[in-house]
Amino acid sequence: MSRIASLSAAEKRAVRSWTAESLRAEFPILQRQVRGQPLRYLDNAATTQKPRVVIEALVRYYEELNANVHRGIHYLSEQATLAFEQTRTAVQRFIGARSHREIVFTRGTTESINLVAWSFCRRFTQPGDEIVITHMEHHSNIVPWQMVCEERGLHLRVAPLTPEGELDWRSFERLLGPRTKLVSVTHVSNVLGTVNPVRQIVQAAHAVGARVLMDGAQAAPHLPVHVQELDCDFYVFSAHKMYGPTGVGVLYGKEELLEAMPPYQGGGDMIASVTFAKTTYNVLPYKFEAGTPNIADVVAFAAALEFLAELRMEEVATQEESLMAYTLQALQEVPGLVIYGRPAQRCGAIAFNLAGIHPHDLGTVLDQQGIAIRTGHHCAQPLMDWLGVPATARASLAVYNTFEDIDALVAGLHQARQFFRI
């Protein structure tokens, strides 16, 4: 008997072999045409498309399971609660967390960061303490810190970048000190695609007694993530950027930290008992999940996690790496095209401009050919200032993108040059 034949059904699914081409049939939206052309979806850093298994999980939830969680004694509530908590366990496994108590569901990465900004800083900072971020952060990893710094008298320190678009390590290290309480850094840049040296960042921050939040929104869909190996204190990401539904985010936090942090919002589900004299809070993770959560989307998120687990994240990373190498090569051959950043490791996103064509015009011309890219500041205005441009075009990849998608993009860029007579 061959090895594969001897595996259980579940294990068989885990060794599924795939190509981008073979996955496309599983994404209904990729079958449609846009403006009379086959859709070439290259805006995956904004949100990915959803495989049929995720869409079906949503429908199945509403048709067969719908009830509120954690409160009903009836059958449906019990089943809905079970499904909801199964996703929590699936997330725990997916990122290698020690306990399901360390997985908090939020509305998205942004809410996860806001939760840590307010709750962590209330408990663990004093006026004059410092928060360290980098120049390549998304607005959602800048603005919450500005808000909390202003209210609590903290100082926000920003680590600069090298000309290659990587973290300037020596400057970063110099920013760390006894007053540094938290380092909040993106794992992968949503504009440059730079993969940050996350292990070293965690070690350096821990060496001065600071905690670390990793913004994994652009990493979790592309790279294997193991939070215990990484040893980061918080890891945050969004379901909708990794083939799951919109409106679901994850906050991973080390249990002892979450335990010490005060609740972020008050309401139902996050309490143990309420009297007007004294309210006691629920245990982890429910302490941080006030109100009825986004049950249906959390339940369907499990299907996305299973989808990715079947593809194996190591394999996802390998296949996307070769597509990224092809994309870089192909774009570099377009005359007048400028690629921003030259990081040693680039993942997911690639930002560029075409000389003589404003990215907004470029986006319109490509859209007419069914090619969806993002143009603008990508919610990273400080990074745009650093690059010295008001805006860029950005192509971002997913598991279903093919070499043909990139060829179509390159053909579209040539057409744009012809159209604007560059």
Add this chain to the structure above:
Amino acid sequence: MSDLRDLYQEVILDHQRHPRNFRVLADATRLQEGYNPLCGDRLILYIKLRDNRIEDIAFQGSGCAISTASASVMTETVKGKTIEEAEALFHAFHELVTGQESSEAKHLPRPALGKLAVFSGVREFPVRVKCATLAWHTLHAALQGRDETVSTE
């Protein structure tokens, strides 16, 4: 690509490559900044008003083809016009690119659009309306004597 030709008509491409009145106006009596935070387009409008008339007008800034051409054609069109005539053109242009009648301007006479008609294709591209109207909103604010930066958001 035929829809694209409707959007980017020859006149627009010409004005994008060679914007008219693209300079600083040293003796401007009004100065207004316009900003489109969505795409980062930014322009500064210089206006020299005399006796209720736009004696001279110029602009500086950076933006996409639609916003640059729109600012350029606008300066050509409103130079020499009275404030009331320029305001009427502002409303007429808005109606042209959005396809919606402005309630504010119901009572105003409809001026001839002239060269501005080349922007009629913008109507089919709703996400580009802000590009086309940035310069005009900036002009409107300048003529109303507002101080703050105009934003199309």
